[in-house]
Amino acid sequence: MAFIPHTRADVEEMLAAIGVPSLDALFDEIPAPLRAAELTGVPTALNEMQIGRLMRERAAQDGTPLCFIGAGAYEHHVPAAVWAITTRGEFYTAYTPYQAEASQGTLQLLYEFQTMIAALTGMEVSNASLYDGASATGEACLMAVRANRKSTSRRILVPATLHPRYREVAHAIAGQQGLAFDPVPYDPAHGTIALAALDAAAAAGDVTALVVQQPNFFGGFEDVDALTDWAHAHDALLIAVVNPIALGVLRAPGDWGQRGADIVVGEGQPLGVPLSSGGPYFGFMTTRKEFVRHMPGRIVGRTLDAAGQEGYTLTLQAREQHIRRAKATSNICTNQGLLVTAATIYLSLMGAEGLERTAAAAHARTRELRAALVRIPGVRGAFDGPFFHETVLRLDRPVAPVLAALAAQGILGGYDLAHDYPELAPAMLVCATETKTDADIERFATALERILTQAPHAAANT
Amino acid sequence: MAMREPTIFECGAPQRGASDQWPTPAPDAMADIPPRLRRERRPRLPEASELDVVRHFTRLSQRNFCIDTHFYPLGSCTMKYNPKACNQYAMLPEFLGRHPLAPVASSQGMLRCLHELQEILKSVTGMSAVSLVPMAGAQGEFAGVSMIRAYHRARGDLGRDEIVVPEAAHGTNPATATMCGYRVREIPVNADGDVDLAALRAAVGPRTAGIMLTNPSTLGVFERHIVEIEQIVHGAGGLLYYDGANLNAILGRVRPGDMGFDVIHMNLHKTFSTPHGGGGPGAGAVGVSNRLAPFLPIPIVGEDDGRYRWLDEHDLPQTIGRLSTFMGNVGVLLRAYIYVRMLGRDGMRAVADHATLNANYLCARLAALGFDPAYPSRRASHEFLITLKRQARLYEITAMDVAKRLLDLGFHAPTTYFPLIVPECLLIEPTETESKATLDAFVDAMARILAEMQSDRERLKSAPHTMPVRRLDDVRAAKQLDLTWPGAPAAAESAGA
Numbered sequence: 001m002a003f004i005p006h007t008r009a010d011v012e013e014m015l016a017a018i019g020v021p022s023l024d025a026l027f028d029e030i031p032a033p034l035r036a037a038e039l040t041g042v043p044t045a046l047n048e049m050q051i052g053r054l055m056r057e058r059a060a061q062d063g064t065p066l067c068f069i070g071a072g073a074y075e076h077h078v079p080a081a082v083w084a085i086t087t088r089g090e091f092y093t094a095y096t097p098y099q100a101e102a103s104q105g106t107l108q109l110l111y112e113f114q115t116m117i118a119a120l121t122g123m124e125v126s127n128a129s130l131y132d133g134a135s136a137t138g139e140a141c142l143m144a145v146r147a148n149r150k151s152t153s154r155r156i157l158v159p160a161t162l163h164p165r166y167r168e169v170a171h172a173i174a175g176q177q178g179l180a181f182d183p184v185p186y187d188p189a190h191g192t193i194a195l196a197a198l199d200a201a202a203a204a205g206d207v208t209a210l211v212v213q214q215p216n217f218f219g220g221f222e223d224v225d226a227l228t229d230w231a232h233a234h235d236a237l238l239i240a241v242v243n244p245i246a247l248g249v250l251r252a253p254g255d256w257g258q259r260g261a262d263i264v265v266g267e268g269q270p271l272g273v274p275l276s277s278g279g280p281y282f283g284f285m286t287t288r289k290e291f292v293r294h295m296p297g298r299i300v301g302r303t304l305d306a307a308g309q310e311g312y313t314l315t316l317q318a319r320e321q322h323i324r325r326a327k328a329t330s331n332i333c334t335n336q337g338l339l340v341t342a343a344t345i346y347l348s349l350m351g352a353e354g355l356e357r358t359a360a361a362a363h364a365r366t367r368e369l370r371a372a373l374v375r376i377p378g379v380r381g382a383f384d385g386p387f388f389h390e391t392v393l394r395l396d397r398p399v400a401p402v403l404a405a406l407a408a409q410g411i412l413g414g415y416d417l418a419h420d421y422p423e424l425a426p427a428m429l430v431c432a433t434e435t436k437t438d439a440d441i442e443r444f445a446t447a448l449e450r451i452l453t454q455a456p457h458a459a460a461n462t
Numbered sequence: 463m464a465m466r467e468p469t470i471f472e473c474g475a476p477q478r479g480a481s482d483q484w485p486t487p488a489p490d491a492m493a494d495i496p497p498r499l500r501r502e503r504r505p506r507l508p509e510a511s512e513l514d515v516v517r518h519f520t521r522l523s524q525r526n527f528c529i530d531t532h533f534y535p536l537g538s539c540t541m542k543y544n545p546k547a548c549n550q551y552a553m554l555p556e557f558l559g560r561h562p563l564a565p566v567a568s569s570q571g572m573l574r575c576l577h578e579l580q581e582i583l584k585s586v587t588g589m590s591a592v593s594l595v596p597m598a599g600a601q602g603e604f605a606g607v608s609m610i611r612a613y614h615r616a617r618g619d620l621g622r623d624e625i626v627v628p629e630a631a632h633g634t635n636p637a638t639a640t641m642c643g644y645r646v647r648e649i650p651v652n653a654d655g656d657v658d659l660a661a662l663r664a665a666v667g668p669r670t671a672g673i674m675l676t677n678p679s680t681l682g683v684f685e686r687h688i689v690e691i692e693q694i695v696h697g698a699g700g701l702l703y704y705d706g707a708n709l710n711a712i713l714g715r716v717r718p719g720d721m722g723f724d725v726i727h728m729n730l731h732k733t734f735s736t737p738h739g740g741g742g743p744g745a746g747a748v749g750v751s752n753r754l755a756p757f758l759p760i761p762i763v764g765e766d767d768g769r770y771r772w773l774d775e776h777d778l779p780q781t782i783g784r785l786s787t788f789m790g791n792v793g794v795l796l797r798a799y800i801y802v803r804m805l806g807r808d809g810m811r812a813v814a815d816h817a818t819l820n821a822n823y824l825c826a827r828l829a830a831l832g833f834d835p836a837y838p839s840r841r842a843s844h845e846f847l848i849t850l851k852r853q854a855r856l857y858e859i860t861a862m863d864v865a866k867r868l869l870d871l872g873f874h875a876p877t878t879y880f881p882l883i884v885p886e887c888l889l890i891e892p893t894e895t896e897s898k899a900t901l902d903a904f905v906d907a908m909a910r911i912l913a914e915m916q917s918d919r920e921r922l923k924s925a926p927h928t929m930p931v932r933r934l935d936d937v938r939a940a941k942q943l944d945l946t947w948p949g950a951p952a953a954a955e956s957a958g959a
Contacts, residue, residue: 041585045806089530278788338739
């Protein structure tokens with residue numbers, strides 16, 4: 001039971017060695033009135049065959065719909081080698097590499113990961129990962145306040161084109177330390193940050209950082225050069241939020257503007273991590289060398305051993321909670337080691353060329369999808385200008401019933417923007433990646449056209 | 463084993479790649495993207511074949527200790543066996559492929575698993591409501607203290623700006639309190655390992671927002687005065703936070719809710735056996751009493767007549783908000799769900815019983831060998847502390863030496879130098895999934911090390927001898943920062959050093 005190997009004889013011998021008469025006696029320091037009764041709220045045990053049956057039934061209930069949702073989580077091809085190696089017990093059942101000499105595999109892998117993410121983002125140093133893209137953005141805001149010596153402000157400009165959940169999470173994580181998050185509106189024609197609005201925000205007081213997502217939540221391109229230079233001209237740090245697959249073709253944040261971004265974060269999921277209902281994913285973070293001591297999270301360094309041979313170890317631990325306690329840069333302990341393992345293997349297989357091709361293929365599919373959908377009466381693009389990887393479409397009627405009708409046919413048609421951007425409604429964010437085929441796109445377009453023509457909506461012409 | 467494994471950047475060759483994995487986009491796929499937005503130089507990433515990659519990372523994996531290969535008695539980390547079924551059934555293709563924003567109508571199977579997990583965790587902990595959102599123990603702590611803060615503010619009780627933390631606490635406790643905008647007030651523990659009640663009484667008052675407590679504590683003993691502590695803190699208007707790092711010790715034996723705690727986080731990667739993955743992912747579900755339920759982090763899974771849906775800010779307008787982009791680490795939660803269903807009601811108590819049996823047995827045997835338990839008058843919980851202070855003085859050895867020598871003898875080391883208040887300590891947590899034979903082998907290794915302290919000190923001081931590397935220079939690592947591979951040939955690197 002419960003994966004416990006003890007025989008009855010073992011238990012008897014062990015109790016004798018301890019010098020107690022029974023297992024109950026081991027709990028004699030717990031005050032008697034507190035001792036628990038039977039846990040009636042917990043079902044009785046299932047064996048492996050029974051739980052396997054149950055889980056297969058539940059999984060089958062959810063099925064495998066054809067997915068055109070992006071909005072922060074992207075369905076990319078994951079090579080079989082990625083998880084075949086990641087789920088090896090040596091990676092899967094190890095812990096944080098506190099004993100470096102017995103953890104060189106994980107440590108070297110993390111060092112290689114740091115190297116790859118730094119190269120991809122065009123920055124000097126990387127940590128070994130954070131929880132996810134949203135929480136990494138919150139940590140980046142806290143870090144910016146610590147790192148920006150030119151500003152004593154705790155005010156961060158957070159444009160409306162940043163993922164809405166990232167804005168909420170950053171506020172929940174960093175808001176209690178007195179950080180103020182001020183919104184910046186977007187230009188309704190292009191769906192990108194309005195520079196004039198930034199100037200208005202700066203006129204209201206000092207700013208310690210500006211957060212810029214590229215491509216932004218709508219799939220549009222921000223003028224990252226101008227925004228980076230604007231931030232630096234106002235003594236603010238530029239926090240870049242990026243999609244690592246897109247960096248296969250898009251300019252690295254380290255090359256934005258005159259001086260480049262200061263802190264780069266993002267969601268690592270596209271790099272070989274399955275959608276999995278939203279997690280576990282991993283957040284990444286890179287920065288300039290001068291800011292490395294302000295970084296949260298584990299960092300791995302290469303060093304020498306007692307015999308002068310190279311080896312790897314956790315370093316700069318004086319920033320961390322187990323040493324600094326109340327003065328630590330963050331309370332974070334773990335990174336997302338297993339997901340970083342998958343991402344490092346994924347990036348090794350893809351290389352620069354594979355990543356570039358994946359990004360281009362995903363973009364091409366989204367262009368084809370957009371072209372196929374805007375041909376349908378009642379569907380049009382929401383913004384002018386180029387987009388990457390996903391895009392906003394407006395419908396002639398409320399989106400929710402349309403998406404529900406598509407879902408009934410096994411198609412997840414997009415993310416309804418009515419809640420986050422009511423001013424855009426009826427609008428939805430759609431995405432296709434390299435995993436989608438011509439037939440998939442045609443199936444979506446045909447289904448959508450049928451829904452829109454067969455059930456003309458009373459509230460059309462909104 | 464001592465041979466260097468080249469970095470992945472040195473495997474392969476220029477222009478090589480795992481091209482079977484690469485898609486073939488149309489030549490004009492990027493034609494609509496303005497050149498000023500495009501990357502000018504390709505990033506330096508590996509150029510290796512699929513087999514190069516498979517061999518490299520498989521070889522790296524062989525340079526790790528892990529539960530599947532080694533006894534891993536890392537105190538406070540609960541390194542128990544991770545059943546293979548939990549992995550296999552959480553990785554069914556439908557679960558892996560589900561988009562986080564998929565509609566609830568096509569997510570009922572997954573939602574039902576999470577809802578049942580919420581209910582089981584409520585029952586096990588004696589709390590009124592549970593949110594599965596936090597992505598690690600530290601994030602669970604953050605959620606918990608954020609709820610304490612939200613509770614006081616909602617009552618207009620704005621003068622409470624301090625969190626009380628025993629000096630033996632995990633470092634995350636004070637770090638979390640700081641992240642939530644609190645001042646930290648540390649209080650001592652007495653010679654028997656219990657909280658110093660007089661110091662606690664002196665510390666609490668109108669500025670006390672709450673206390674963060676681990677029970678059994680990080681000293682490996684059950685806090686016997688928990689009832690008095692509850693009365694003192696609640697009496698002062700503060701709330702009680704339970705750090706669930708040591709929940710494995712008390713499953714089915716005593717519940718945090720019954721001890722009077724208002725909020726608790728659970729480390730599902732410890733007590734509920736989800737894999738540690740080389741340092742994450744974890745999951746740090748939080749449970750609360752009725753008065754904190756309105757503040758839980760969202761989303762939570764709700765149920766009406768057998769239909770499951772997400773509860774969000776419309777259902778919980780006083781929520782502390784969102785802590786992850788979507789819904790925390792669902793894949794980890796599914797593994798924990800499978801595990802608790804396999805344990806069942808009786809398995810819960812069996813876990814605590816055998817974890818405690820193993821710890822007390824190991825403690826008794828090491829004490830008989832001549833090692834010093836830090837709290838010899840106390841019953842061990844699921845873990846116990848040995849102090850090497852006496853041996854350090856007699857033989858000029860350190861806890862670090864013992865830890866490194868254990869690696870040579872085929873055991874992962876216990877936690878060392880934590881808690882900070884016990885000198886030269888080893889915090890040893892065997893867990894319930896280890897057999898008596900394994901524990902006996904560990905005792906034999908410790909006996910050998912004790913003998914080496916007297917007869918072969920140099921061998922001990924210079925351990926490890928059988929790992930891929932010898933003891934590493936951490937000072938050099940921090941002073942001469944080398945955080946990314948510079949690309950120079952490794953031979954030239956080490957020649958220059």
